Amino acid sequence: MRRDAAQNREQIIASARQLFTAQGVSETSMNQIAQAAGVGAGTLYRNFSHKGDLCLALLRDDLGAFRKQVNGLLMAADAPDSALERLELLVDKLLKMIEINIPLLIGMQEAYAGDRRPDIYHSPYYQWLHESFSTLLQEAVERGEAAELDICFTADALFAVTAPPLMVFQQQRGFERQRILDGVRRLFIQGLMTKGDIA
Amino acid sequence: MRRDAAQNREQIIASARQLFTAQGVSETSMNQIAQAAGVGAGTLYRNFSHKGDLCLALLRDDLGAFRKQVNGLLMAADAPDSALERLELLVDKLLKMIEINIPLLIGMQEAYAGDRRPDIYHSPYYQWLHESFSTLLQEAVERGEAAELDICFTADALFAVTAPPLMVFQQQRGFERQRILDGVRRLFIQGLMTKGDIA
């Protein structure tokens, strides 16, 4: 590992962040970023195999913070005992995180098209979310909070419903985050509850 | 409207269908289609503003048949009386239709990226599905089959969960259509039922 390579990488990230902020993600071309960073296109693509990868790199800090925050919340002494309530907490934080990072998340998602489409399900972002959803759902079923269900599929459904492009559309419709959260809760919390649980 | 214009259009559709079948949608470029059809790129783009539009045109017959079939089913004398059961029927047919047309549906969906992303929600495909979902959900609520819910959001959620890219991924995971249908039913039929309805 050469020392200057690391510098180039940092320079690319810095230039990308600046250009994305100034003119928007989709309005910024990879060539433009390479030029601004003072490197060739080859170097840019060696470091980030595509634009989505670059978006992911820019999201890394926020995503890491989000994961830590969620882990902390779920482990906290005052965390809800109910698995479904913890799931709701996770979704709440997730929606807030998405709202803040919409441009980069959309940029990332859009890069997973064509040949690359299947890759999104191998990204750490998806993996971690799917695992978190699954764990909580599994626990809810084991504790009898939720009735029987297909955990793997349900986690995917939750992922699909909280996908950033849908959220953008809902926002344009005028839906606030709270309304989306309520809708998700209705489907994935209340809807899954053991039927006997109604107060 | 010139006579030869209509011919060109048909020729484009025929060439596209042939190439898509032979080599796959994403492996076929618009130039290739234009060339095979014996027209210039300009003519191709005058008729179909982008590849997704072309996919939609190829889907037209199947989509029309699907709509008719569903309308017939829902109106039939022996159609279930329950709105939720009719919704289930719709989803069942929808999943079958998607399964058959996955390549074109994916091609269509992928074209709605970048500037065009919001357009998918204005496409007749989305509009019709959303309306059908909404109508049935509305009816279910009015009849007391389903408990209170955000109809518009729930219809969007159902749309997201039955999106072709997710279905492809599920297939790769080895999930059969039946398993997907069961998962959807669990969330959008059972999950929405009035809690008292349990046998």
Place this chain on the structure above:
DNA sequence: AATATTAGTGGAGAGTTCTCCGTTTTGTCA
């Protein structure tokens, strides 16, 4: 210090999508 090794570089160019606009073809109307 000289040399060898190899990670890293950069930009030309292939392949796309889509636009623009000068040219051609068609239908109409005198």
Place this chain on the structure above:
DNA sequence: TGACAAAACGGAGAACTCTCCACTAATATT
């Protein structure tokens, strides 16, 4: 039938993503 407007054409080229590979320079070796 001849002339005209409008509709349709087609392909050059702009803008883009991403690959390829001859070259360069940082590090390891002696």
